[in-house]
Amino acid sequence: MTQPSITLDRSSPVPLYFQVAEQLERAIVAGEIAAGERLDNEISMARDLGLSRPTMRQAIQVLVDKGMLVRRRGVGTQVVQGRVRRQVELTSLFDDLSAAGHHPQTRVLSCERLEADPEIAEELQLGVGTLVWSVRRLRLIGDQPLAVMHNVLPASLVDLTGVDLEHEGLYATLRATGLAIRVARQRIGARRADEADADLLGESVGAPLLTMQRTAYDDSGHAVEYGRHAYRPDLYSFDMTLVDR
Amino acid sequence: MTQPSITLDRSSPVPLYFQVAEQLERAIVAGEIAAGERLDNEISMARDLGLSRPTMRQAIQVLVDKGMLVRRRGVGTQVVQGRVRRQVELTSLFDDLSAAGHHPQTRVLSCERLEADPEIAEELQLGVGTLVWSVRRLRLIGDQPLAVMHNVLPASLVDLTGVDLEHEGLYATLRATGLAIRVARQRIGARRADEADADLLGESVGAPLLTMQRTAYDDSGHAVEYGRHAYRPDLYSFDMTLVDR
DNA sequence: TCGTCGTATTTGTCCTGACATGTGCTCTGC
DNA sequence: GCAGAGCACATGTCAGGACAAATACGACGA
Numbered sequence: 001m002t003q004p005s006i007t008l009d010r011s012s013p014v015p016l017y018f019q020v021a022e023q024l025e026r027a028i029v030a031g032e033i034a035a036g037e038r039l040d041n042e043i044s045m046a047r048d049l050g051l052s053r054p055t056m057r058q059a060i061q062v063l064v065d066k067g068m069l070v071r072r073r074g075v076g077t078q079v080v081q082g083r084v085r086r087q088v089e090l091t092s093l094f095d096d097l098s099a100a101g102h103h104p105q106t107r108v109l110s111c112e113r114l115e116a117d118p119e120i121a122e123e124l125q126l127g128v129g130t131l132v133w134s135v136r137r138l139r140l141i142g143d144q145p146l147a148v149m150h151n152v153l154p155a156s157l158v159d160l161t162g163v164d165l166e167h168e169g170l171y172a173t174l175r176a177t178g179l180a181i182r183v184a185r186q187r188i189g190a191r192r193a194d195e196a197d198a199d200l201l202g203e204s205v206g207a208p209l210l211t212m213q214r215t216a217y218d219d220s221g222h223a224v225e226y227g228r229h230a231y232r233p234d235l236y237s238f239d240m241t242l243v244d245r
Numbered sequence: 246m247t248q249p250s251i252t253l254d255r256s257s258p259v260p261l262y263f264q265v266a267e268q269l270e271r272a273i274v275a276g277e278i279a280a281g282e283r284l285d286n287e288i289s290m291a292r293d294l295g296l297s298r299p300t301m302r303q304a305i306q307v308l309v310d311k312g313m314l315v316r317r318r319g320v321g322t323q324v325v326q327g328r329v330r331r332q333v334e335l336t337s338l339f340d341d342l343s344a345a346g347h348h349p350q351t352r353v354l355s356c357e358r359l360e361a362d363p364e365i366a367e368e369l370q371l372g373v374g375t376l377v378w379s380v381r382r383l384r385l386i387g388d389q390p391l392a393v394m395h396n397v398l399p400a401s402l403v404d405l406t407g408v409d410l411e412h413e414g415l416y417a418t419l420r421a422t423g424l425a426i427r428v429a430r431q432r433i434g435a436r437r438a439d440e441a442d443a444d445l446l447g448e449s450v451g452a453p454l455l456t457m458q459r460t461a462y463d464d465s466g467h468a469v470e471y472g473r474h475a476y477r478p479d480l481y482s483f484d485m486t487l488v489d490r
Numbered sequence: 491t492c493g494t495c496g497t498a499t500t501t502g503t504c505c506t507g508a509c510a511t512g513t514g515c516t517c518t519g520c
Numbered sequence: 521g522c523a524g525a526g527c528a529c530a531t532g533t534c535a536g537g538a539c540a541a542a543t544a545c546g547a548c549g550a
Contacts, residue, residue, distance in 0.1 A: 013511095015532080015533060015534090016533080016534075017533080017534090035466065036465070036466050036467070041499080041500055041501080042500075042501070043500080043501095051534085051535090052534060052535045052536060052537095053535090053536080053537090054299075054533095054534070054535075054536085055533080055534055055535080057501090057502095058533090058534095065310075065490075067428045067429075067430065070427050070428060070462070070464060070465070070466050071500095071501065071502090072464055072465070072500085072501075072542085072543080073500065073501040073502060073541070073542045073543070074499070074500055074501065074541080074542040074543030074544070075499090075500070075501080075542085075543060075544075076499090076500060076501080077500090077501085078465060078466045079466060080428050080462050080466040081370050081462060081466050081467055081468055082370065082430065082460060082462060082468055123327075125326050125327065180489075181489060182315050182488070182489045183312045183315060183325050183486065183487070183488055183489070184312075184486070184487045185312065185327065185484070185485070185486050185487075186484070186485055186486075186487065187482050187483065187484050187485075188433050188455075188482060188483040188485075189455060189478050189481075189482035189483070190435035190453045190454065190455040190478035191453055191478060192452075192453050206451065207437075207453075208435045208436055208437050208452075208453030208454065209435065209453065210433075210434060210435040210455075215327060217315070217325050217326060217327065219315060219317055220281070220315070220317070220323060221280065221281050221315050221323045221324060221325040221326050222281070222326055223326055223327055233434050233435035233436060236434075237432050237433060237434035238432065238433040238434070239430070239431075239432050240430070240431055240432075240433075240485075241428065241429070241430050241431075242428070242429045242430075242431065243427070243428055244425075244426060244427045244428070245310075258541095260502080260503060260504090261503080261504075262503080262504090286529080286530055286531080287530075287531070288530080288531095296504085296505090297504060297505045297506070298505095298506090298507095299503095299504070299505075299506095300503080300504060300505080302531090302532095303503090303504095316530090316531065316532090317512085317513080317530085317531075318511065318512050318513075318530065318531040318532060319511075319512040319513035319514070319529070319530055319531065320512085320513060320514080320529090320530065320531080321529090321530060321531080322530090322531085491550100492549105492550090493548105493549090493550085494547100494548085494549085494550095495546105495547085495548080495549095496545105496546090496547085496548095497544100497545090497546085497547095498543105498544090498545085498546100499542105499543085499544080499545100500541100500542085500543080500544100501540105501541090501542085501543100502539105502540075502541075502542090503538100503539085503540075503541095504537105504538085504539085504540100505536105505537080505538080505539105506535105506536090506537090507534105507535085507536090508533100508534085508535080509532105509533085509534085509535105510531105510532075510533070510534095511530100511531085511532070511533095512529105512530090512531085512532090513528100513529085513530085513531100514527105514528090514529085514530105515526105515527085515528085515529100516525105516526090516527080516528095517524105517525090517526080517527090518523105518524090518525080518526090519522105519523095519524090519525095520521100520522085520523085520524100
């Protein structure tokens with residue numbers, strides 16, 4: 001039950017509970033706290049750090065939500081076994097791959113402004129015929145084609161004219177214009193590659209593809225992006241952690 | 246900004262924040278609060294219900310985590326647009342389908358006790374050669390084969406002898422023996438159907454299959470189950486909601 | 491020897507209070 | 521008429537305290 005040393009900076013704008021959670025997480029992934037080991041109890045940890053118990057609880061809760069810790073009443077808080085997989089997060093594939101140390105490339109296949117068809121209008125909660133941007137891109141990892149991506153977003157929200165989508169992620173572009181994505185609903189499935197897919201991805205017609213469609217919502221709860229993507233399953237998969245509440 | 250009427254039962258063992266969250270959620274899915282509409286502020290909602298602000302916050306936080314509400318400092322709390330998809334939760338396919346009103350059937354293909362191979366030992370954090378249960382099942386929806394499922398669990402944790410897995414879900418069986426699953430890590434991908442898959446699922450060899458492998462951990466953080474499943478993508482997909490924190 | 495009761499421990503829930511911080515609006519001054 | 525300062529408002533963060541409930545473990549008794 002040796003505790004990691006945690007240092008707090010009360011003058012920092014970073015919340016105290018977040019500082020604690022961050023350092024605790026680092027200690028866990030670094031193996032300073034063994035898998036299955038029990039943490040010290042909340043009360044004494046809070047006292048040792050000079051924090052109140054609610055703040056300490058909030059810090060621990062962050063890691064519980066990430067699936068790294070498990071709490072049991074009357075027993076204590078333990079580190080979950082097993083290697084830690086990165087969670088599915090609200091980032092784009094570009095961010096995912098960059099973080100993984102790879103160097104993704106992008107080829108913009110098309111980027112045009114057109115009128116929303118019924119499917120798009122439904123997903124983005126717009127009227128049929130509203131102007132939207134429609135972007136088709138091919139993602140490559142090294143020389144290997146990885147995914148074909150089709151994104152649609154309301155033209156009223158962002159202007160993609162002159163945006164260099166080959167070197168800037170779509171989500172990064174949105175963030176730059178002040179659009180923060182907060183919630184997304186997505187569906188993961190599979191289908192056969194059609195001729196166009198096969199051509200772009202260097203697969204044969206009928207090969208299995210992993211598909212994901214996602215609708216993203218901003219700060220104010222409005223739909224800002226709808227995407228339909230297809231991935232080569234030998235090069236990409238979705239990892240996630242589920243936590244029971 | 247009309248608020249739904251919420252009734253509290255302070256004598257109930259159900260936590261107050263949970264009662265509020267439950268009724269708020271019902272009001273949202275029932276459309277009593279329109280999408281995009283702003284909720285009343287925390288302080289006055291708490292006052293109206295006779296609750297403290299932290300309790301009210303906790304209730305709202307539950308729905309924020311589910312992706313139904315969005316909070317913005319200085320602005321307020323709003324209902325997220327878009328139809329609400331059910332979240333990927335820590336339940337089994339059996340529960341999923343039952344909840345959806347369908348009547349899933351199960352055929353147990355094999356259920357045997359054998360020694361863990363290196364892959365299984367690694368995933369379950371056991372020594373190679375440890376006794377495990379290996380269960381292969383076929384899920385059907387009506388007459389349609391839906392998925393082939395292969396689960397492995399430590400024989401020391403549960404005894405599947407005489408358990409009627411055709412009519413009882415695996416997770417339900419685990420719960421019945423006091424094993425509560427708290428955390429799971431899973432990976433979703435796709436692959437071609439091999440001959441065995443094709444035969445069982447009524448597909449042709451080479452057809453795309455949606456795959457999921459999952460390792461589940463219990464209360465104490467120990468691995469209790471490892472599963473590799475393959476789904477017919479025309480009949481099943483994974484829906485989930487992502488929330489930025 | 492085994493089961494049962496009681497107690498200590500630990501997390502879960504709930505309360506009150508305070509100040510900080512980001513947003514949006516209005517009001518003022520130019 | 522317009523821009524900037526200031527203010528009201530809502531959520532974010534933090535403190536400190538209290539009791540409830542579940543668990544583990546030891547002591548006790550049959």
